[in-house]
Amino acid sequence: MNTDDLQQKNARLVRNLVLVVVAMFGFGFALVPLYDVLCDITGLNGKVAATAAKEVVYPIDNSREVTVEFITSLNESAPMLFRSETKKLIVHPGEYYTVNFYAENLTDKPMVAQAIPSISPGLAAEYFKKTECFCFTEQTFKPREGRTMPVRFVVNPDLPKQYKTITLAYTFFDNTKTQ
Amino acid sequence: MSAVIAEHDEHDEHHHDDHAHGPDKGLLRWIVTTNHKDIGTLYLFFALAMFFVGGSMAMVIRAELFEPGLQFVEPQFFNSMTTMHALVMVFGAVMPAFVGLANWMIPMMIGAPDMALPRMNNMSFWMLVAGVLLLASTLFMEGGAPAAGWTLYPPLVLQTGKALPFAIFSVHLLGISSIMGAINIIATIFNMRAPAMTLMKMPLFVWTWLITAFLLIAVMPVFAGAVTMLLTDKFYNTSFFDAAGGGDPVLYQHIFWFFGHPEVYIMILPTFGVASTIIPVFARKPLFGYSSMVYATASIAFLSFIVWAHHMFTVGMPIAGELYFMYATMLIAIPTGVKVFNWTATMWKGAMTFETPMLFSISFVVLFTMGGFTGLMMSIAPSDFQYHDTYFIVAHFHYTLVPASIFILMAAAYYWLPKWTGHMYNEKIGQLHFWLSVVSVNILFFPQHFLGLAGMPRRIPDYAVQFADWNMISSIGGFIFGASQLLFLYVVIDTIKGGTGEKVSDEVWEDAHKHGLEWTIPSPAPYHTFTTPPTSIPTEHI
């Protein structure tokens, strides 16, 4: 084979393969938004939308009862108090409810904290709509400030019949140090 | 061909120097060399050195686990050892060893004068050395070497001390080195084959490496991306994997295993290739089902991309996901089964002899199949809820790596050493090495199945006393296995120095010239081979 030909062929092949490499590097990063989309669709990990749902009127299904549990956690040693004022609520799908959570900054410094919601079972997440939640944005607390924060939600009546209990969990992360 | 032989004659005057013609003299030769045989040798020696480094770490692990209680190392260092043992063995020993074989053998098997991109070849080797040295240097850093397991799961890995950015940079270097190696192999196979060597006549070692190289190109960049995200999460305030900023630690696992599952096949596919090369020679029969072997390899490679989450059955996937990944994983058993049946059929009605390469290859087929069986058991998601992260898993993947990949690397070394050096290895010591290895490797890993089933988690430095007996037996097997490998080191050095003194023929093994082009050239292989492409090729291998 002619050497020039061979060099040309090699150069072309290498270029194409390098393009594949670059594309696959990009693909690794593309998995991040792809994963979020997948989570939305499948309820993987009980990841929930971080934005408020529009307040739509659903038909209220008074014949059906779903138990909603509220649980709270603090990540690492977030120096806070955090509790839900309602531990458990029996709801009718389609009806709007408001429950209160109480959080308090236990330090003498201002604190920025983010609450991360997670719903279990994950597949119920897309039927659990929050129209108001302290988890949509970071919360700033003045030193030693404590306050009550409401969450307004509705369970979409389309929730498949097998779900009788839904758990809404919040974890507060202290984000002050990363500011 | 006459030119080649002339070179060979000249060689004989330079006693015991297997690269007499052509290369530069002295140390510089090895640093600047672009010769595929030199670079292959460098890769193989480097891999052997790393095999002993990683092996020493395994000895530390087995020593600590010899008895319950902490005797030798603190838990944090123990975790560093398991992490570094895996990283060194995967990226420093097994992968480079196969790249070394590819460098040496692919051009000789396809009738090419050298690799397609010789200078890049040199660069990828030295980048590997830099990457592994950087990784090893983390052992001496404040806070110790990475200790979060070779999977480097966040958030734990973000608690690594000073070593984290160095470890990540080293992964980048290793990745670039592998990618360059893979590009080179693809270019060589696509563009450098002798005209008579069509794709469906290529030896299976070449085929499996071609597929492996594509896997490398597809997944190494994804891994590089994942560790880059770890880096920015740690130092630049991103939150890819941090729930506090809207990320998810499980996402890392998905990205990692998208790389990780093909990665384990990167270590096993060339193994299949070598086994398919060696078994027919010693069975004195053509390989059974050449084309089904090629298709099975390609199917396994394809499946490796769509089964990754079977490593994560316990992270809390929706049931549809678990079912999908369970079914897809079970499918892998089919092409893998085809391969095992084909090797068995190749031996069937052959006229077998049992030199060391054949012994290692047969034990590979048997013991790899055992690893395959446990793999099938683990694909069943509900059972995996029990097996996951226990010693059952440790036993499984060590069966697919040690008596499979490592044994086949040993087989390859014994098989081709006479061609590389021109000397015959000491068959007695080779057989002793084999028997010691095959017995001890089972004493080492078989009891780990029992430990896992009985409830011993992996990655723990100390354990409940009911696990004591099998751990002690496993450790004893480990020490014997470790020590036996010194025999291999001896055989290699001895063979390079002259071995048995017996003059080996060009084909070395009976009728081997019917099985591969490499046996049609002189032993030792001259510095330059196939400067003009061969006109006819052997067909016994297809």
Added chain:
Amino acid sequence: MALSLGTAQAEYTLNLMKGVTKVSNDVYDLHMLILWICVFIGVGVFGTMFYSIYYHRKSKGHKAAQFHENTTVEIIWTIIPTLILVGMAIPATKTLMELDDVQSSDMSIKVTGWQWKWEYEYIDNGVHFFSSLDEASNKARQMHSGIDPRTVPHYLLNVDKPLVIPTKKKIRFLFTAADVLHSWWVPDLGWKKDAIPGFINEAWTSVDKPGTYRGQCTELCGKDHGFMPIVVIAMEQPDYDAWVKKTKEDAQKGPDLADQSRDELVSKGAGLYAKNCSTCHLPDGKGVPGAFPALTGSAVVKGDIKAQANLIINGKGGMPAFGKMLKADELAQIVTYTRNALGNSVGDDIQPKAIQELLPNKTAPAAKAEAKAVAPEKVEPVADMAKEELVALGKTVYESNCASCHQPEGQGMAPMFPALKDSSVVKGDINAQVNLMLNGKAMMPAFGHSLSAKDFAAVVTFTRNSLGNSVNDLIQPSAIQKLQAALPPAEDDE
């Protein structure tokens, strides 16, 4: 130590345990089914191979056949395995669906993984506690402990407070983690589930037979991953109810606030330290360089006692908030112990009552806020000083307040404590540095209240003109005084 073959106290098993739930039995059956299929295939394949190895050898004069393909055979050995796989998939799918069905449970328990303990919270009745490795195992597992693990009952598989559940009830577990990934596994229940920070996972069990079932964390979670076991005790409903009643009463009992002598505090503190602190700060208080600071000679331990108590109560960075886990008397004992043992001899103590006042008051958050409106005390003005004076004084202040973290030469301790030498903060704007030191940052405590204006100015000037830095500027105590006056009052002032 004698060879232990056959003398291990607990029985070992070779196979998966059947467990004590329907699911665990189904998983066991599934495991055995697949195992036997594999054994069956293995016998066939290896049998053929060894037959061939024995009979088809050259030394026996066997002549090699030359066949190299057979489409029929190849199709058969592709289709038969496929059918076998389908046969495996059916029972596997059934069991998986059963495992997945967490609905209609009788009670829920939230399980949180911590480095390195488990937290259990009974959602329905409010019972809440931490569960960590029992003391006997913890002592024996230290390196060179001199204790034979075989003499410790349930070595590494025992906890201080086990999880108690009623039998014959469907119990739903909710898993999460507070720091890194963990995984909760009790083999007798038939499954394990990962605990992931920020996310919630669920699984369920229903145990028929009362008994004690043991397991371990199965996701690598750092150095003491091997030392956070799980113990589940299943009790008949009446026994369980009695346990709940007793546990609740104990929790409400509250701390013993009676004053104690210093010796008493120290001696009780030793055990608590071993259980709660020694994992990170090590039994001798020497810490782990780069990860966990030493307590021996620590500026925090030698400094203000209330500041130290506050840090232990509220936690900091990787250190958990012990105010939530321990009672006032226990905290007082630990604080006093660290100050009078581990190579320290500060010679003071704190009483449970004083700690009780520092603990976050869960019932009256408003009262706390009011208490803050106390006017800062008047302070005497301080004279200006020369740079050399400030640097000289600063050196001593630095040694007692900063050196334990930032190191005597200012080289820091990565990754927790940044170097001051060539630090961009130290070389940057002096007011920014002062501000950082007044208010603290991440792991770094706020020095605004703990240092006098003079000491504060001195140490700032020292860092900028020593430790390999030569910014060549200074700040006067009077400037610091003004800034300190503007600070919100510290708890110490309340």
